[in-house]
Amino acid sequence: xxxxxxxxxxxxxxxxxxxxxPYVIIGKHVTIGRGTSIGAHTVIGDWTEIGENNQIYxxxxxxxxxxxxxxxxxxxxxxxxxxxIIREFATIHRGTVTGISETVVGDNNLFMAYSHVAxxxxxxxxxxxxxxxxxxxxxxxxxxxxxxxxxxxHQFVTIGAHAMAGGGTLVGLxxxxxxxxxxxxxxxxLRGLNLVGLKRRGFSDDSIFKLKKAYKALFMAGLKLADxxxxxxxxxxxxxxxxxLLAFIKRSERGICRG
Numbered sequence: 001x002x003x004x005x006x007x008x009x010x011x012x013x014x015x016x017x018x019x020x021x022p023y024v025i026i027g028k029h030v031t032i033g034r035g036t037s038i039g040a041h042t043v044i045g046d047w048t049e050i051g052e053n054n055q056i057y058x059x060x061x062x063x064x065x066x067x068x069x070x071x072x073x074x075x076x077x078x079x080x081x082x083x084x085i086i087r088e089f090a091t092i093h094r095g096t097v098t099g100i101s102e103t104v105v106g107d108n109n110l111f112m113a114y115s116h117v118a119x120x121x122x123x124x125x126x127x128x129x130x131x132x133x134x135x136x137x138x139x140x141x142x143x144x145x146x147x148x149x150x151x152x153x154h155q156f157v158t159i160g161a162h163a164m165a166g167g168g169t170l171v172g173l174x175x176x177x178x179x180x181x182x183x184x185x186x187x188x189x190l191r192g193l194n195l196v197g198l199k200r201r202g203f204s205d206d207s208i209f210k211l212k213k214a215y216k217a218l219f220m221a222g223l224k225l226a227d228x229x230x231x232x233x234x235x236x237x238x239x240x241x242x243x244x245l246l247a248f249i250k251r252s253e254r255g256i257c258r259g
Contacts, residue, residue, distance in 0.1 A: 009046075021058065030063070033082070047075055047094060051082040051107075060086050066093040066119030068137065074101075081107040081125075092117040099138055106143075130167070142177065144201060160248050162201065164194045174252040177245055178211055181257050190219055190259035203241070210239040218249070219259040225249070 002008070002020040012026050015034035020026070024038050027046040032038070036050055039058035044050070048063030056062060063078035065071060076095040079102055086092070090111040095102040099120030106125040111117070115129040118136050124143035129135075133147040136155040141147075145159050148167035153159065160177025165188060172187045178198060181188035193215060198208055213236060217228045229246055236242050249256055 015052075027063070039088075045078065045094060048078045048080070050080045051084075053083045054080060054086070055084075056086045057088045057090075059088050061089075061091045062086065063092065063094050066096050066137070068096050068098075068119055070098055071096050071119075076119075077102040078105075079103070080105045081109075083107055084109045084111070086111045087113045087115075089114045090116070093119045095120045096137075112149075124161070144197070146197065154254075157254060158248075158252070161244075162194055162197055164197060166191075171257070173255045173257045174248070175257050176248050176252075178241065179215070179257075188257045190257050192259075207239055207241045210236050210242050211245065214242045214245060 001018060003022040005022045006020045006024040008026040009028045011028045012030040014032045017034050018032050019037040021038060021040040023041045026044045029046055030044050030048045032050045033052035035053035038056050041058050042056055042060045043064060045063030074097045076097060078092060078094040084105060090113065092105065093103060096119045103117060103119060103121050105123045108125055109123060109127045111129050112131045114132040116134045120137050121135050121139045123141045126144045127141050128146045130147060130149040132149055133151040135153045138156045139153050140158040142159060142161040144162045146164040148165060150168045151165045152170050154172040157171055157174055159175045162178045163175045164180045165171055165175060166182040169181055169183050169188045171181065175181050175188065178193055180191045180194045182191050193211055214232050217223065217231050221228065232242065232246065
């Protein structure tokens, strides 16, 4: 299952059924789980853990040194979960000691061609990054997020679960969960709920109705944020999704995108 032209460091550990295509390079202290395939000319950098049943296509780069001028070759990691698809020319860089010392990717994610994940990012599960979508360092992407083509996310931004950023959006502030953002004048502009995504994932009509009501109070009623949250707490109850939306906004350190 390993092509004779592949170059594999002797410290690497590969499951017995891993497929390694021609001219792959695998660095030091790499672990690759069963059912994973590595496409031709792909480079797997040092200190990389790759789980099971991942498909890494040709010419991808997973776990190389970060594009951080402060990095001096310290032991930092890239950790990839299970059942991810990493397409051609996608790049996922290891962490740094000035960050969290690791870049972490969960399960069932799709990284389309030329997408980029910088150092110290955390990506959840079932995330889609379309062609040339780019994350700067220290970004957190929660579960079921979709980033359209050419989306660019600023350092230290968090994008909440089930959110979506349309193609070409520049995301410089935190994007709350369940919402859609599209290109605005400079930064991303909120456009409402990610209704199609929420319905596809089985959110109830009641939850969607309450999220709509919360969205209007937060972004369409002309209220100060504290007053909007007070109104929502008074008018909406028994909705975990609204509770999570408010908790996300309250803990945001960069501030949130606006409509």
